[in-house]
Amino acid sequence: MTEIRAYRDADAASWLQCRLLSFFGTEYYDDIVVARPLFENPAHRLVAVENDAVVGLMDVEIFTDRATIDVLAVHPDHQRSGLATQLLDAVLPRLPGGVLDAWTRGDASANAWYQRSGFTENFRYLHVYKSSQDDADGFETPEGLGKPVAAFMHAPISLEASLRSRFSRVHVCRQYVRSL
DSSP states (O other), X not given: OOEEEEOOGGGHHHHHHHHHHHHHTSTTTTOOOSSOOOOSSOEEEEEEEETTEEEEEEEEEEOSSOEEEEEEEEOGGGTTSSHHHHHHHHHGGGSOSSEEEEEEXXXXXXXXXXXXXXXXXXXXXXXXXXXXXXXXXXXXXXXXXXXXXXXXXXEEGGGHHHXXXXXXXXXXXXXXXXXX
């Protein structure tokens, strides 16, 4: 039986494991953290737990003008079982009025879930990665350092075609919003 409850410090290791395994098969596969992020603002930190292990998680940070889903992850063995919806349903009554937003990339299942869950796409921009195989022309570094081996950058969606022709890894990052 799955329990949806507030995160506890004792959940730290399985929280990290769930997040890592959940992201591994997505476009966020390298968004690795070694400790659960802390928030500057109030936040709701929920977990779905089975047999004392975190199998789903949702962290929502509360800002003055909105709430933002900072992370939503479901362990691969539990995906498509409704856990993301259960976590969303558990957090919604705790949120102030206004808007709940979330950011995701091109994974079809994530985008479909947001759309089914009452969110609408509001904004797009690009996440651009420069790898060691990509051309480093145009990059500048401080004196004494070589050209960058890797970089992560944001760019306007209007540059998508030119950036895809230059860099091997370009993702469309989408903001979804839902009125509360």
